[in-house]
Amino acid sequence: MAKFDGYKDIYVFVEQKDGNIADVGYELISEARKLVASMPEMGFNVVGVLLGSGIKDKAGEVIAHGADKVIVVDDPLLKDYNTQFYADALTQVVNEFKPDSFLTGATVEGRDLAPRVAARLNAGLTADATKIAIDLDKVKDGEALLLVTRPTFGGNLFGTIVCPNTRPQMATIRPKVFDMAPVDETRTGEVIEFAPKWETTEPEVTILEVEPKLAEGIDITKADILIGAGRGAEGSLDYLNEVAKELGGEVCATRAVVEDGFADKAVQVGQTGKTVRPTLYIACGISGAVQHVAGMEKSDFIIAINRDPEAEIFKIANLGYVGKIEEVMPLLVEEIKKAKAA
Numbered sequence: 001m002a003k004f005d006g007y008k009d010i011y012v013f014v015e016q017k018d019g020n021i022a023d024v025g026y027e028l029i030s031e032a033r034k035l036v037a038s039m040p041e042m043g044f045n046v047v048g049v050l051l052g053s054g055i056k057d058k059a060g061e062v063i064a065h066g067a068d069k070v071i072v073v074d075d076p077l078l079k080d081y082n083t084q085f086y087a088d089a090l091t092q093v094v095n096e097f098k099p100d101s102f103l104t105g106a107t108v109e110g111r112d113l114a115p116r117v118a119a120r121l122n123a124g125l126t127a128d129a130t131k132i133a134i135d136l137d138k139v140k141d142g143e144a145l146l147l148v149t150r151p152t153f154g155g156n157l158f159g160t161i162v163c164p165n166t167r168p169q170m171a172t173i174r175p176k177v178f179d180m181a182p183v184d185e186t187r188t189g190e191v192i193e194f195a196p197k198w199e200t201t202e203p204e205v206t207i208l209e210v211e212p213k214l215a216e217g218i219d220i221t222k223a224d225i226l227i228g229a230g231r232g233a234e235g236s237l238d239y240l241n242e243v244a245k246e247l248g249g250e251v252c253a254t255r256a257v258v259e260d261g262f263a264d265k266a267v268q269v270g271q272t273g274k275t276v277r278p279t280l281y282i283a284c285g286i287s288g289a290v291q292h293v294a295g296m297e298k299s300d301f302i303i304a305i306n307r308d309p310e311a312e313i314f315k316i317a318n319l320g321y322v323g324k325i326e327e328v329m330p331l332l333v334e335e336i337k338k339a340k341a342a
């Protein structure tokens with residue numbers, strides 16, 4: 001299509017941390033392969049974009065997972081994820097190579113990065129999608145229009161969104177919605193190294209500390225005492241961890257906390273998480289939505305702490321405390337320590 005001359009291929013942002021590539025990148029590459037196969041007349045490739053420091057040798061892995069080409073941006077400024085430098089580098093990659101579509105995982109990183117790049121490029125972005133397809137009618141006219149579907153209204157409706165007026169067509173896509181194709185070590189592909197031109201190497205934001213996610217690798221279904229973290233406790237997770245440690249329990253979370261990136265999905269309690277039945281469940285800053293309650297209401301004893309006296313969680317609690325988590329939890333830690341010392 002003349003309007004978008006020079007734009008081609010489906011690009012996938014390959015997210016990595018400390019050189020370990022997140023599955024979602026490979027899931028998206030696998031799905032992108034199906035899309036390019038559905039429109040052979042376009043002659044599109046699947047291109048992985050790998051940003052980081054000391055990650056050049058990972059390009060082969062990306063090719064083995066289905067990429068035809070990998071653009072590697074290897075720079076010390078990209079060692080850890082940083083919104084400013086990652087967005088700068090990715091914007092330059094797009095301007096240089098002109099992808100027709102650009103897919104990113106709807107992870108904490110992808111959700112931060114993709115909108116910024118889209119805004120800089122003035123490109124359309126569909127966020128948090130669960131399905132992608134190509135409008136095959138348009139392929140006849142030489143256009144690879146991406147149909148991106150995402151849930152809305154709490155998952156009760158699905159909307160399909162198109163971005164016909166700008167390129168690249170950008171989308172963030174939830175992890176685990178697509179299967180990862182089997183690895184083929186015999187695949188060969190092109191590796192292109194790209195050196196960004198930094199306007200500044202001074203970071204606008206300095207990361208002082210990175211908090212690990214809540215209770216990664218813990219089996220919450222076996223815990224006798226659970227401290228449930230809700231959105232109202234996101235700023236006080238250290239205290240929740242401390243209470244759990246003092247009581248010999250574990251910390252679990254609502255879906256909101258998982259979606260906000262503070263907890264691993266493995267510790268989510270509820271309808272789409274795990275069902276737990278501990279002796280004691282302390283619900284901290286949890287509203288008490290039915291989908292959460294479904295996973296914990298059979299706990300032997302429930303203590304709820306919430307600043308809103310009308311919160312639904314109080315209806316199922318054996319004991320309720322109306323107050324701010326950030327004020328209550330330090331006192332609770334202190335009292336537990338005192339009681340244990342006595």
Ligand SMILES: Cc1cc2nc3c(=O)[nH]c(=O)nc-3n(C[C@H](O)[C@H](O)[C@H](O)COP(=O)(O)OP(=O)(O)OC[C@H]3O[C@@H](n4cnc5c(N)ncnc54)[C@H](O)[C@@H]3O)c2cc1C
Pocket residue numbers: 154155229230231232233253254255256257268269270271272273274284285286287288289290291292295305306307308311323324325326
């Ligand atoms: C199909 C479907 C499946 C779902 N599955 C699950 C599931 O498996 N598990 C799950 O948990 N959810 C699930 N949900 C989401 C669920 O509907 C709620 O959105 C979610 O449980 C809300 O989490 P929350 O209570 O942490 O956050 P919110 O609803 O935002 O509540 C936060 C609470 O914290 C309180 N608060 C805020 N600040 C403070 C403070 N400083 N001190 C004290 N209290 C404070 C507020 O008063 C509020 O009550 C599902 C939803 C759908 C549609």
